[in-house]
Amino acid sequence: MSFDFALSAGADDNHYDVIIIGGGPAGATAAIYTARADLKTLILDKGLTAGALGLTAKIANYPGIVGEIGGAELLERMREQAVSFGAKLSTDKVQGVDLEGEVKTLYTNQGTVTARAVIIATGSMGRGQRVAGEDRLLGRGVSYCATCDAAFFRDQDVAVAGNSDEAVEEALFLTRFARKVYLLSPTPELKAPAHRVAEVNANPKLDLRLGASLREILGEDKVEGVRVALRGQGEETLAVTGAFVYLQGGKPVTDFLQGQLATSETGCLMVDREFATAVPGVYAIGDVLCNHIKQAVVAAAEGAVAGMSVEKHLNGRKQLVVDWSK
Ligand SMILES: Cc1cc2nc3c(=O)[nH]c(=O)nc-3n(C[C@H](O)[C@H](O)[C@H](O)COP(=O)(O)OP(=O)(O)OC[C@H]3O[C@@H](n4cnc5c(N)ncnc54)[C@H](O)[C@@H]3O)c2cc1C
Numbered sequence: 001m002s003f004d005f006a007l008s009a010g011a012d013d014n015h016y017d018v019i020i021i022g023g024g025p026a027g028a029t030a031a032i033y034t035a036r037a038d039l040k041t042l043i044l045d046k047g048l049t050a051g052a053l054g055l056t057a058k059i060a061n062y063p064g065i066v067g068e069i070g071g072a073e074l075l076e077r078m079r080e081q082a083v084s085f086g087a088k089l090s091t092d093k094v095q096g097v098d099l100e101g102e103v104k105t106l107y108t109n110q111g112t113v114t115a116r117a118v119i120i121a122t123g124s125m126g127r128g129q130r131v132a133g134e135d136r137l138l139g140r141g142v143s144y145c146a147t148c149d150a151a152f153f154r155d156q157d158v159a160v161a162g163n164s165d166e167a168v169e170e171a172l173f174l175t176r177f178a179r180k181v182y183l184l185s186p187t188p189e190l191k192a193p194a195h196r197v198a199e200v201n202a203n204p205k206l207d208l209r210l211g212a213s214l215r216e217i218l219g220e221d222k223v224e225g226v227r228v229a230l231r232g233q234g235e236e237t238l239a240v241t242g243a244f245v246y247l248q249g250g251k252p253v254t255d256f257l258q259g260q261l262a263t264s265e266t267g268c269l270m271v272d273r274e275f276a277t278a279v280p281g282v283y284a285i286g287d288v289l290c291n292h293i294k295q296a297v298v299a300a301a302e303g304a305v306a307g308m309s310v311e312k313h314l315n316g317r318k319q320l321v322v323d324w325s326k
Contacts, residue, residue, distance in 0.1 A: 013322060017212035018310050019106055019115040020251075021094050023079055024051040026286025026299035026306075027121030031082035031089075031105040033307025036118075039314065042115070043277045044108060045084065046093035047166030048072050049191045050248070051123045052287060053296050055164065055260050062296055072193070074296070093166070094122075094256050095145065109147040117281045117310045120257075120269065121303065124168055124287040124294070127249035132162075133217035141223025142243050150177045153242045159226045161214040163247030168200060168293035170244055182238055184212040184228055186247065217243045252288045271326060272307040274320070275302060283309060 022044030025143040035041045048054045049072055056071030065074065079089055082119065096107040097118070104118045134142055146160070150173055158178045160171040163185040171183045185192075188211050190197050198326040200206050211231030218225040218237070224238045252268050254261070259276050262270055262282070268290035275283045285306045286299035299326045308320040 002136070006107075013112070014113045015103075016040045016113065016115040017314055017318075018042075018117040018119060019044060019104070019113060020119045020121055020182040021106070021139075022051065022121035022123060022286070023082075023089060023258075023287075024053050024075065024123050024286060024299060025078060025296040026123075026288075026303040027119065028075065028078035029300040029303030030084050030119050030121060030283075030307040030310075031087040031303075032085060033080055033304055034310055035085035036141075036241045037116060037311040039311060041082070041087040042048065042113065043079070043089045044088055044092045044094055044106070044113075044198035045089065046170060047091065047164050048075065049128065050125070050164040050166040051075075052294070053299075054127055055125075055191050055248075059296060070260050071296075078300070079126050086136075091169075093145065095148075096256055096258060099257075099258060099260050099282050102281070104281060109145055115227065116314055117283070119275075119303075119306050119310065120254075120261075120282070120284040120288060121286045121299075122253035122288050124290065125248040126251040126253035128246055128251045129249070131214050131245065132248075133219070134243075135244070137217050137219055137223050140221060141241055142196060142245065144172045144219055144245060149242075150174050153178045155179045155290055156241045156305060157239065158182070158242035158244065159214070159228075159238055159240045160244045160246065161186075161226075162187075163187050163191045163250070164246060164248065165196055167246035168196045170246060171206060172196075172199055173201065174242075175203055178205065178242070182226075182240065183208045184214055184226075185210050186213045187211065188231070205236070214243075214247070215244070235236075248312065252290060254288065265289070276309060276313075277308040281313060 017039035023043040060066040098105040159182040216227040269284040285302040
């Protein structure tokens with residue numbers, strides 16, 4: 001099921017009451033509340049399996065779901081519910097933001113969108129440690145955005161490191177330009193939907209390496225290769241001119257904020273009881289707050305509170321209210 005919606009050209013079309021960055025349980029639930037409160041709502045999410053719930057194979061403790069359910073399936077249901085109330089969902093990655101002032105601007109892979117309020121729900125699957133050579137060669141062949149940079153690699157060989165559907169989407173996109181794309185999955189299988197995996201297997205330009213961990217990006221002034229450890233088979237060096245990195249770790253995902261919001265010493269965003277940050281109109285929820293209890297139901301509950309907080313903020317109300325008549 002897909003609710004994807006392309007950012008359109010008209011200025012009004014790209015302006016929202018609220019934009020939610022991250023469509024995990026926190027963000028999707030916030031959207032259910034803001035859309036139901038008739039706020040024009042956009043969820044931007046970089047991929048169904050790029051977050052904690054989306055990559056979870058099975059979950060059995062979410063209220064109302066008896067038995068086991070795949071994390072991605074549960075997430076799709078939450079997103080479907082938000083869309084049913086009028087929220088728009090775009091598969092897109094937020095690269096930068098400008099949060100000051102009444103109109104917030106978000107810079108994404110597909111363009112620019114604006115909103116009166118922003119909810120950050122990007123989770124904690126971000127990376128702390130970089131691969132050797134990554135920082136030095138950033139912008140010199142190392143990239144985090146195929147949509148932005150693929151055209152620079154026309155008829156060249158490139159590597160994509162990652163196993164989420166974000167990594168798979170980006171690898172497939174790169175095949176339109178590159179001569180050959182090595183897809184390096186650190187796990188023995190991709191964590192992307194079956195139809196996407198089928199596309200990978202059918203694409204003659206894609207060379208999928210399973211159980212392949214990116215160890216180093218090689219080159220002096222530009223990328224010249226990648227060193228890869230293959231599970232149980234030692235290492236190999238692949239000659240490439242581009243390295244696109246979509247690996248996951250365990251840090252709050254806040255890189256796109258470029259220091260515009262205060263964080264704790266451990267890199268966690270800080271909020272008040274209504275999940276408002278120190279910047280008016282900007283909220284944060286879910287695992288990006290480094291909650292003591294990282295559970296889908298907790299993230300969803302925070303999304304509900306933040307959704308109501310945004311409605312209160314935008315309508316100049318003093319108290320949180322739920323309109324049961326709808
Ligand atoms: C392996 C594993 C098993 C788990 N098992 C359970 C369980 O059994 N029960 C349970 O309750 N909880 C479980 N959890 C915890 C639960 O999944 C998390 O607490 C919950 O998903 C957090 O929700 P979230 O919305 O804050 O973040 P996430 O679910 O991580 O969602 C964040 C979203 O933000 C998006 N995003 C990130 N950066 C950007 C960007 N720049 N632009 C656009 N989108 C972006 C990602 O694509 C992602 O969809 C598990 C977690 C893991 C890792």
